[in-house]
Amino acid sequence: MKLFGTDGIRGPANVLLTPGLSFDIGAFLGQYQKKNKILIAYDTRRSGIVIFASLVAGILSSGGEASSIGVAPTPALAYLCKKYNYDYGIMISASHNPFQDNGIKIFDTNGFKIAESIEEEIEKYIASDTRLKLKTGGEIGKFTDKSELIYEYVDYAKKAFRGGLKLNLLIDGANGSASSVIHHIVAGTSLNATIINVEPDGVNINADCGSTHLDKLQDTIKKSPGKYDLGVAFDGDADRVLFVGPKGEVLDGDHVLYLLGKHYKKIDTLTKDTVVATVMANYGLGAALSKLGIKLVATSVGDKHVQREMIEHDYLIGGEQSGHTIFNGYIKTGDGIYTMMKVLDVLAAEKTTFSEYVKEFIKFPQCLLNIRVKDKKMAMTDKTLLAEIKKSEAKLGGHGRILVRASGTEELVRVMVEAETEAEAKATAEHLASFVK
Incomplete structure (x- = not known):
């Protein structure tokens, strides 16, 4: 079983x-x-x-x-x-x-x-x-x-941010675990935080809020120009975090890895000049890091695979596009709150904004579709689907990539396509999704 x-x-x-x-x-x-x-x-x-x-x-x-x-x-x-x-x-x-x-x-x-x-x-x-x-x-x-x-964890996470940065933050707690600590985390710092979705009632966790519903955070920020410098969104158990820039732009786990890799390379603390991600990382991440003299190592999907690679080779940072970021420090597991404080600490040290610091990282247009199925294992062995994947890869001609995989946590098949244009990525993904049964 x-x-x-x-x-x-x-x-x-x-x-x-x-x-x-x-x-x-x-x-x-x-x-x-x-x-x-x-x-x-x-x-x-x-x-x-x-x-x-x-x-x-x-x-x-x-x-x-x-x-x-x-x-x-x-x-x-x-x-x-x-x-x-x-x-x-x-x-x-x-x-x-x-x-x-x-x-x-x-x-x-x-x-x-x-x-x-x-x-x-x-x-x-x-x-x-x-x-x-x-x-x-x-x-x-x-x-x-x-x-x-819990207050000992609060003290630990707060120390990741050394202060000196005054930012207006809009933080979305997803009505989940972050609700229990986030007020304590930002209290007494130089941060001015507006905190939303921290009133859990047992059924509203992740409901139109948090890192899986960034559109709500984006809309709030875009409707109040100049009010917020950065949006922050956690998931239900706060082991992942995503960000939204002042113009509503999404800054995901790939952006976090680029920001951290760039900074730690600059101050000569990036072990072996390497960052660890998964095969789901955007194709543009490796290209952007390479220009900085940083190698990107890709693992199978799942933060445990990233963690294992980091420990085995003593790499400093790793993570997933979805927002899991791991530091090779006291604990080596995805930590959304600690990551938020570390990102803010880097911005304070560099005296810049998140969007400005990662502007050299140009993402390949990407389309990710989640298709619910009755049996994900059976769906992934469908010969027609496998044949269509090969045909679509040939059409891309090496100017993009396709990744079709079963979810590790739900009865879903995930179709991810990256291409030179958004239209091509979307069309290819939708074409392949039509063969997922």
């Missing part, structure tokens, strides 16, 4: 992610390799408390110890997991997905996502008919509220 995708377990709450499944995962981790000190956090979805209660019940019933920091960003959990030597951290979130979905991401004591071998052991246990014997009496584990620890 395959449960884990590119970003943990994710699916409809009480359909895929049932209380029973959550209990079994908790029970397994509560005794696994006799490492049973577990820290838990969750985003603002209504179903989060159901999964949380079930996980805690499983952990305690198997003799483990469970602690919670409540609603918190995923990177806050990873940071605190490492700082306080928890054996595992469990984040209950479906990231940018709608509120009906939820998920479970599991971290090890170093703040890394658990190894695939452990994921496979969990899947094997869930698929089996065998269940662990539950503890009784004094052997039942204990639960501790550790919600006060």
Whole structure:
């Protein structure tokens, strides 16, 4: 039974992610390799408390110890997991997905996502008919509220920005995890922040807001010329961030990598003069970085692949176009809030604006379509689709690229086309999408 995708377990709450499944995962981790000190956090979805209660019940019933920091960003959990030597951290979130979905991401004591071998052991246990014997009496584990620890993450993230920059920010918290910390993050800094979408009600997470709905942020900024210097948008669990310039221009994860790579190369701290991205990075990113003497290494899609490449070769920065940015520092996981503060720190050091600093990065026109399917694996093996991909690649003639892949977290097939013109990219993507079934 395959449960884990590119970003943990994710699916409809009480359909895929049932209380029973959550209990079994908790029970397994509560005794696994006799490492049973577990820290838990969750985003603002209504179903989060159901999964949380079930996980805690499983952990305690198997003799483990469970602690919670409540609603918190995923990177806050990873940071605190490492700082306080928890054996595992469990984040209950479906990231940018709608509120009906939820998920479970599991971290090890170093703040890394658990190894695939452990994921496979969990899947094997869930698929089996065998269940662990539950503890009784004094052997039942204990639960501790550790919600006060979130302020230690706040202090950590704030230090990424050394100040000296006065900017008017419009920050979109996506009615998600960022809501719990973002006011504390900007308080006492030189930043003047207007913060919106930080009133979660359990069902409004990512609803027409956040990094998956940048049009709302763009419209607000464009309708108020001169009022905002930069827009900032988080996703549901705040492990990714995207930006919007003062004219409404989108500044995505590729722009962030270019900005950071350019700055760190300039101050001679970019390890091996290399930046890590995924195959989804815009073709123009590699070309722009190359002009600066920076090499771009591309991995498979998923921040865990970026993280692995960075650790193996000691690269300083990496990330995804979608907004996951990873720093090879204390924790090595996507952190939207820390990234925001680092970007602002670079702008302060360079005494410039985001859009101005990345103007040499010219993107190839790109069209990305997400097609919902019943079976993504079957769709990806369709011979007609594969033949059309080859024909379309030949038509591009080396002046662009095509990437068709199954989503790692949803029943979607993603069709991405880059070409010399926007019209060609759009036409090619729509043509290929018509063959996805």
